[in-house]
Amino acid sequence: MKVKFAPWRRTYLENGAVQGCVFCEGDSLNQEIVVYKGSTTFVTMNLYPYTSGHLMVIPYRHLSDFSELSLEEKSEMFSLLDISIKALKEYLNPGGFNVGMNIGAAAGAGIAAHLHLHVVPRWNGDTNFMTTIGEVRVIPLDIQKAAAELRIVFKNLLSGIQNQQQS
Numbered sequence: 001m002k003v004k005f006a007p008w009r010r011t012y013l014e015n016g017a018v019q020g021c022v023f024c025e026g027d028s029l030n031q032e033i034v035v036y037k038g039s040t041t042f043v044t045m046n047l048y049p050y051t052s053g054h055l056m057v058i059p060y061r062h063l064s065d066f067s068e069l070s071l072e073e074k075s076e077m078f079s080l081l082d083i084s085i086k087a088l089k090e091y092l093n094p095g096g097f098n099v100g101m102n103i104g105a106a107a108g109a110g111i112a113a114h115l116h117l118h119v120v121p122r123w124n125g126d127t128n129f130m131t132t133i134g135e136v137r138v139i140p141l142d143i144q145k146a147a148a149e150l151r152i153v154f155k156n157l158l159s160g161i162q163n164q165q166q167s
Helices: 007-015 022-029 071-092 143-166
Strands: 034-037 041-045 055-059 096-100 117-122
Touching (some): 071 096, 071 143
Antiparallel strands (some): 034 041
């Protein structure tokens, strides 16, 4: 028997499925896992992570076509990608990263209607027998605790960047 604990899904069980887009509604429903809010995009923990620390950078605007993003949105998404990688290096010390977007259902996007950029920390051997044979992922990191701790790392990194720009 496989047992997977996912306490963050309790809201779904108690309230039913989110109506509309989970990313548009998710900012208010899952406030405790939002790591950083920018002016056009935000960074959040993934509720269904591939590995510990799996983040997503998401524009506030509900778009499915990358070419419809404004230059400001694209710029902020990639600035937050940079900060996300730095924060995850400091917080979890991974050996590498997978970064990407699945644009459209045919490309594997689980939520194809709203663009989002995955930032997945990786370690040698993180795809172990549980995932390969047992078809079960073991995520040892508590998502809410990680989000709270990453908010501090983001704040420190961003204030360091601002101080460098003012010098």
